[in-house]
Amino acid sequence: MNQPDAVVLGVDGVDFEREGRLLLSGIDLTVRRGEHWALIGPNGAGKTTLLNLCGAVTHPTRGTVHVLGKQLGRVDMRELRGHIGYVNPRHPLQSDLTVEQIVLTGVAGSIELVPRWNPSPEEHDRARLLMKTLGVDVPTSPHWLTMSQGERGRTLIARALMHEPPLLLLDEPSTGLDVAAREQLLSTLDELRIQHPETATVMVTHHFEELPRSTTHAVLLRAGRVLASGPVGDVLTSKRVSECFDHPIRIRHRDGRWSATA
Numbered sequence: 001m002n003q004p005d006a007v008v009l010g011v012d013g014v015d016f017e018r019e020g021r022l023l024l025s026g027i028d029l030t031v032r033r034g035e036h037w038a039l040i041g042p043n044g045a046g047k048t049t050l051l052n053l054c055g056a057v058t059h060p061t062r063g064t065v066h067v068l069g070k071q072l073g074r075v076d077m078r079e080l081r082g083h084i085g086y087v088n089p090r091h092p093l094q095s096d097l098t099v100e101q102i103v104l105t106g107v108a109g110s111i112e113l114v115p116r117w118n119p120s121p122e123e124h125d126r127a128r129l130l131m132k133t134l135g136v137d138v139p140t141s142p143h144w145l146t147m148s149q150g151e152r153g154r155t156l157i158a159r160a161l162m163h164e165p166p167l168l169l170l171d172e173p174s175t176g177l178d179v180a181a182r183e184q185l186l187s188t189l190d191e192l193r194i195q196h197p198e199t200a201t202v203m204v205t206h207h208f209e210e211l212p213r214s215t216t217h218a219v220l221l222r223a224g225r226v227l228a229s230g231p232v233g234d235v236l237t238s239k240r241v242s243e244c245f246d247h248p249i250r251i252r253h254r255d256g257r258w259s260a261t262a
């Protein structure tokens with residue numbers, strides 16, 4: 001893991017079956033340090049299923065997945081998950097925690113606050129710094145149950161960054177954000193990628209407008225198979241995206257940002 005091109009995530013020949021259905025088939029994907037991947041495909045293509053494998057949430061049925069040098073199935077998955085930042089829009093928090101408390105759960109990678117655990121002054125400082133970076137350091141800090149979707153998304157990104165993960169997985173982080181909040185989030189992601197050049201990210205999105213400028217690679221997934229994968233400019237072409245979505249789509253790339261029209 002010392003070389004500049006160190007592999008952070010290696011998915012080789014992976015099939016994933018559930019309830020007799022083949023949800024992913026023959027998936028190969030290699031993500032290296034400092035690369036920022038977009039994972040794109042139609043509804044039901046298997047994006048979240050693949051992200052769950054990358055996040056050590058599930059095991060492959062066949063093939064191998066290496067995350068941060070460890071092979072799934074031969075490692076304590078819970079321990080491995082502690083090194084991965086996973087921003088999941090279906091975060092299953094039950095308690096009405098404050099923004100800062102939620103961000104602090106990122107230290108242990110737990111959902112709820114760990115009983116009898118007191119964060120150190122450094123951990124408090126880091127939580128506050130990340131809240132500021134993500135724009136959720138408002139004086140009247142809202143609680144989880146009353147937070148807007150945008151506030152939840154930003155809080156969960158701050159939480160994921162608490163332990164400076166070498167791999168950050170983002171499942172539709174712009175969902176529910178208004179246009180200004182989305183643009184702020186994209187700028188923040190671009191900025192974070194400059195501040196932490198070694199971190200690798202994989203981001204699932206439905207909308208090309210939601211791709212940060214710093215996106216380096218993309219994978220198009222269709223019906224559980226990789227249709228194209230590689231440098232973003234090679235993959236996000238009108239021809240390939242139209243084939244992926246089975247619909248004529250025109251892709252544009254201007255000033256570093258992507259857009260699509262049908």
Ligand SMILES: Nc1ncnc2c1ncn2[C@@H]1O[C@H](COP(=O)(O)OP(=O)(O)OP(=O)(O)O)[C@@H](O)[C@H]1O
Nearest residue numbers: 018019021023041042043044045046047048049050
């Ligand atoms: N545990 C499971 N058991 C059976 N089928 C499942 C399971 N989890 C997901 N699926 C199915 O696998 C397919 C892929 O689901 P997945 O959530 O990965 O797709 P996606 O590309 O993320 O979709 P979307 O864009 O709609 O979020 C879907 O048809 C879904 O119904």
